[in-house]
Amino acid sequence: MATSVQRAGQLTMADLKGKVDPDWCPGCGDFGVLAAVQKALVELRIPNRNVVTISGIGCSSNFPGYMNTYGMHTLHGRALAVATGLKLANHELTVVVTGGDGDGFGIGGNHFVHSMRRNVDLLYIVMDNQIYGLTTGQTSPTSRIGMKTKSMPFGNIEAPVNPISLALAAGATFVARGYSGEQKHLTELIKHGIAHPGFSFLDVFSPCVTYNHDNTYQWFRPRVKKLEDDSAHDPANWLAAMEKSLLWGEEIPIGKFFERTDVPTLHGAEPVLNEGPLVQRDLRVPLDVARSFIEELM
């Protein structure tokens, strides 16, 4: 492979293409998310060597393999925990975590909640298709009541989680929803989420064309309404955002629900990092400090 010299601002979409093409089904909503992330990084002019894309397991979690950034394809549900450790060890890196609704809200639910209250500085994109795809079509934590799947053939009887309300309640400092079918809008949300100092949660409707026959492009298209078009919506108002998050049915809001920038990030709040990223530190404890540790025991 040829190497080329990259300067800030010279990054193109082609530079961000991974070694292999996505293996998603033709028409999968995840294609739109991949393109939007690549476009956002190009527009933000972040050198790709400083970006780490981290995922769990699932269809959408193959995402890092389709990017030409540093990447980690971790364990099912654990991407946020891995990303937190990585960000704290080197907070100069831009961290984008990607995954699906099963990965994030099911098996990874605990890390989801705690990452938000910690305000870890990263963008978490959930490609929410309301179904388990890679395991060939079972009910997910966001499947609607009544939805028939292989695991609930007589219809789901469990209420779905509301990721937006959950994120607001857990203390996420940037909460937004995108739709894979709205590229420009989605790209803007991703750019905004990456730039936001703190935990940015972006739930993206990313239809599964193979296993979810309820929540299709045709279903979403007439329903999604951009919050940005609603002049009365104030993203600084948490209570109003919470109310908006409860809207579901004929009209489903997409866009930025909420943002606040006055909460310190996890790495910003920790004085141990005042002297710069851990990864750049000398491994040795200064000998006078070491002596004081031993002296305490004598």
Add this chain to the structure above:
Amino acid sequence: MKQTFAIAIGGAAGQGVATPGDIFAKIFSRRGLHLNAYNAYQSIIRGGHTFLTIRTGVEKITNMGDRIDLLIPLNQDSMDRHLGLLTAGAACIYNADTIKQGDAGSGVQLCPLPVSELADITRNKVAQNTLAIGAGLHMMGIVFQALEEVLREQFKKKGEAVVAENVGVARAGYDYAAAHFTAFPNRLPKAENRYAILSGNTAMAMGGAAAGVKFYCAYPMSPSTGVLHWMAAHARKAGIMVRQVEDEIGVINMAIGAAHAGVRAMCATSGGGFALMSEGLGMSAMIETPVVVINCQRAGPSTGVPTKTEQGDLWQMLGAAFGDYPRVIAAPLDIGDCFKLIPEIFNLADRFQCPGLVLCDLLLSEGRLSVHPKDLDFSPSIDRGELITSTNGAPPGIATNGDYKRYKITESGISPRAVPGVPGHIHTVATDEHMEDGVLISDEFTNPIKRRAMMEKRMRKVAGIETAVPPPTLSGPRDADVTLIGWGSTKGVIEESCEILNEQGISANQLQIRWLVPLHGDAILEILKDSRHTIIVENNYSGQFARYLRSETSFVPDGHIRKYDGEPFMPHHIVEAVKEQLGGRTKLSVPMHEIMV
């Protein structure tokens, strides 16, 4: 026989057993003496029963020993439980106002303190403790000044009035003992040494700091929590990021994330938490990101006995995570070794880009030992292996991967590891099986030839690890009557058992295992082929190490000594069992623990 002196203090949790323990420990260590402290306690914050044993002497002390010289029961329960342990020459100091004496053995001196006459108990709730310390020290022949110094330090923050009162109470106990009790025949010796007194948890945390750990995270779990406490308290001085995480699954994944960014990352837990970490260990091995995980064993299964010791997690550790993968597993031999082992295992984990697992137990984690300060070496050798960072020569300004392959197939199985942010080395790591460049081969690209190549690449590291880790050695005479085989924390008590056996005319030697993986089975067989009678000593029910040794070498010992009551071995347990087995009476001894805690 070793000349040692042991104090035991019994009471309810919350009654202040720890403070007199700390005061005695300080006084002994300032006399230049070695000491070992073991606290038998229950999972209760107030009430229950706590029994602290502190054994001291001029020679190195490695375990709680067999004999109690001075018993200080702080309540009736402790008197009732433990007076019977005392034998001729021992003494028992107690509060005569609240505690009725029991039946003491012959030659045992009962020392009742009229506490309400000697101190104002309405003002000083722990007067009985302070009086007992004073009285005890007089009987050991220690000058009062030693106690006064420690009390002054202890209460300095509370002001001169509190200092004066406590010194006064202690003095009253000291003087009362001079007038009413018979001193021990040998006054406590003095030596020109100075030791640090620390627990295994503190030692492992400090060993981590010395190894260059920059990221430590944990979920609280007894008996590993002490590691977290030391790390948290010293994080800012040592420049370590310490996080308390939502669960142990989060812990291992967070640690691996930090390690992947290029720092040394460590975490500690106990058996239950370790079970949750299992999948994460597989990830560490698969993406080849080193991490060090400590498991401080407690008695299991399940929640088990959170405050009691056991060596019951060996097979859990051997079987942790599915699939075959390279790793190292070591069991520290004593509290000093808890420190020393951490930098060693980090070097191996870094060199071979695999998990490094430490199998400790409550006995070491929460026990305390005198360690020479020079054995707490904060300049150990550090070997980070084939690591590519921005500072060690990666060319700047290169955008694409070039020819860099994260999982390059090499003869050693080790592929140079670049950390995120380094120019020219962009790659994606994957827990799915992948090719040399990180691209997945697990899904539609599945390919038996490539899978085999990657499996063999990773597993080739096992040979390198074997070469890097020394085989175990035998201590004691080669032609001994009996060879005692142990692993990890039983080193000290087996050592002392061998000394006692030798004194009693039975020559004994010892094979103590520190590295469990790699085991060096051939070297062990070479040692054991000359042994006349082999006995494996371990703190579990099923003989986990015996089964492991047999699975690796086909070796079957002549006998077993096992204990699974939650308490550690005392030397006489092993000595008596050896005699029983050499006499042909049994092949499996399960000694009874006489101290009821």
